[in-house]
Amino acid sequence: MIKTLLSIYIFCIPFFAFSQGKQNNTNTQPQLSGKIESDQGEAIPFANIVIYKVSDSSLVKGDASDLDGNFSINLKPGNYAVRFSFISYKEKTIRIEHGKNGSDLGTVQLQLNSEMIDEVQVVAEKSQMKLKLDKRVFNVGKDLSNTGTNAAEILDNIPSVAVDIEGNISLRGSQNVRVLIDGKPSTITGGSTADVLRQFQGNMIERVEVITNPSARYDAEGEVGIINIILKKEKKEGTNGSIEAVAGYPDNYRLSFNLNFRKKKYNLFTSYGTGYRKSPGGGTTFQSFKNQDTSYVFESTNNRSRASLNHNIRLGGDYYINPKNTITVAGFYRYSDEKNITKYEFNDLEVNGELFQRVNRDDFEDEYGNGFEGSLNYRKTFKKKEQLFTVDLQWSESDDLEKSNIKELSNLSEILTIQNTRNLEANRNLLFQSDFILPFKKEGKFETGIRGNLRTIENNFKVEQSNAAGGFDILPKFFNDFVYNESIYAGYVMVGNKVNNFSYQLGIRGELSDISTELKRTDEKNKWVYNNLFPSAHFSYELENKNSFQLSYSKRISRPRYRYLLPFMTFSNQRNLYRGNPDLQPEFTDSYELGYLNYFEKGSIFSSIYFRHRTGVIERITVPNNEGLTELIPVNLSTQDNFGLELTGNYKFSKKTNVNSSFNLFRSITNGSFDEFNLDNDVITWSNRTMFKTSLTKKIDFQSSFNYRAPQKTGQGRRKSIYNIDLSASKDLMKGKATLVASVRDLFNTRKRRSITETEELFSESEFQWRARQFLLSFTYRINEKKKRGGKPSGGFGGDDF
Secondary structure (H helix, E strand, O other), X not given: OHHHHHHHHHHHHHHHHHHHHHHOOOOOOOEEEEEEEEOOOOEOOOOEEEXXXXXXXXXXXXXXOOOOOEEEEEOOOEEEEEEEEOOOEOOEEEEEEEOOOOEEEEEEEEOXXXXXXXXXOOOOOOOOEEEEOOEEEEEHHHXXXXXOOEHHHXXXXXXXXXXXXXXXXXXXXXXXEEEEEOOEOOHHHOOOHHHHHHHOEHHHEEEEEEEOOOOOOOOOEOOOEEEEEEEOOOOOOEEEEEEEEEEEEOOEEEEEEEEEEEOOOEEEEEEEEXXXXXXXXXXXXXXXXXXXXXXXXXXXXXXXXXXXXXXXXEEEEEEEEEOOEEEEEEEEEEEXXXXXXXXXXXXXXXXXXXXXXXXXXXXXXXXXXXXXEEEEEEEEEOOOOXXXXXXXXXXXXXXXXXXXXXXXEEOOOOOOEEEEEEEEEEEEEEEEEEEEEEEEOOOEEEEEEEEEEEEEEEEEEEEEEEOOOOOEEEEEEEEEEEEEEEEEEEEEEEEEEEEOOEEEEEEEEEEEEEEEEEEOOOOEEEEEEEEEEEEEEEEEEEOHHHOEEEEEEEEEEEOOOHHHHOOOEOOOOOOEEEEOOOOOOOEEEEEEEEEEEEEEOOEEEEEEEEEEEEEOOEEEEEEEOOOOOEEEEEEEOOEEEEEEEEEEEEEEOOOOEEEEEEEEEEEEEEEOEEOOEEOOEEEEEEEEEEEEEEEOOOOEEEEEEEEEEOOEEEOOEEEOOEEEXXXXXXXXXXXXXXXXXXXXXXXXXXXXXXXXXXXOOEEEEEEEEOOOOEEEEEEEEEEOOOOOOOOOOOOOOOOOOO
């Protein structure tokens, strides 16, 4: 079955490209363009546009506005009547004389039909994915499986993105990805992005932007690109919002709300979420170490429980000084309190497999965290359309304290060993950014900007162990103060234009990186200064029916993550430790991508071929010592080449049923070594996510999704396949003002990481599950809003964008 699916996916690309190419020729007709808004100034997506000849009233063509209300239609010169319509709005007809230079109708306003407004349910629905020149935009509200989830779980439902069982985020198979909030680094993605995103309420998120080849306006950080999380801020007049309550098993309880109040001069927005979750998990390990002097074998099991109580609140407002000047002030605060228990049982074996020692090790951890972020934004528009000047200032800080009490006892001894650990991490970040956009001609844009980002992280770590006298001794190897300072200064210039059906965007970004680390107690210091240029180029050629080709290039940098530099080891499991490497150097990546967007009668498909060449690749390797215990260490390798094919598509079987699917096939060739370890590797693997959605009745929707990641070779072994199935069903209540959703995540409890490490001296096989199967029931009530159902009647993802 897997081979069949793979064959169908690969076969689809040339078939669609060939079939469309035969019927499409270059279109050089002048364009009819504009934007459709309500009389309140709100963009109207998917409004109908119908064009008739004035001479005989014959129908010429029809189209629909995109998600932002914009439209652009290729049209022969002539005299036409253009009719605009949308449910609950009055129709409007405009007569035009369309010349060879095209026609720009500006803003077309539609008035609400007061006789219909109380009777008609709004049917427009944002498409799940929309394609722009340098990014893909996913509107997460359409996916039922996102209801009642946190930010990490939402990201795991995005095509191209994966979140492993430990919460690490990867894009197209690589964890070297930059996560931003509203286009900027944030305190919530500070020290441990994975931990904080699990606490972040998903209903605060409006959309997610996946940028696989970022242009020069974005940070150059991240090998495979950027994931940008956009938070909700409503634009409608008056008071509106939503309230959500979630209950689940195992223990998972959440309550949250979003509120927005807008008048002509100001807009106030706030959101709050609180949640309690207690998640069981665990796994097993078999490890065998053998060299000329030593043979060591053990089996282990671990059972863990992670219980967390968290709160997060966001508050802010826009003040419209006048129609062209706006000031925005916003603040965000989070607090978390976790109680984590991990119980290990180690069975030490003789060479013949007989048990000679059993060791029990229990870790009781308390973790407290809080973070604050404040931002000030100034936005100025001009008489010239799309001309824009912005200034952003942001300050964030967070503190996280982890305290563990560890008890270890062997059946061969009555001595109880007690260890206490304390780890305090403080994160401070200051960001300044200013951008300017100057349009020229009809479609051209010149962009420039500057940015400064100053970051300091301090980590104090201490481990104490009980002694025979009943006191505690500090373990010197695990007692130090680590300070990380990072200053990144950047500036960029970009220019882009559209000539007939051809669009381009060229840019270059300069970044000066000043990074230093210090271990205060042992006076160990490192300092690096990088001064680099990062060019980017994006090209697009549009065929008929909005089909298009895209070609892009960008140069990227991946500076070592803070935790990759931190020399301290995790201490919960002394037999398999992780430590950082303060001597790591940055990676550099040259990234190329060619994509083709194809619409057909009942759907659309976006296919892309990509290539990445990396130098100084950072990879984590397993190093055993003479006692058979292992350490996981990040090191710089030599080079890596990645070749990939990605497909994302939608097919609409009927008005009630559709399928979305994404598929990623890639090959990775690595050349490198570390000490005596040869880490050359050549791997081919793939992943797929398929979502099926249907309306069982007028008010009940059903959705199922399947996720699969194929086995993958590593430099020292392999990772086995991992898959899971999610189910969701929703029912509208209270005349569309409320929705009840029942869901199960990981239906068959199969989402487990299974891996094998195998070298000349070491064999290790492990299985681990971070969180067991979840059952969720959520209730959402919309304030002054109704659920948006239905959508554009034609296939595809709507409007200009995919």
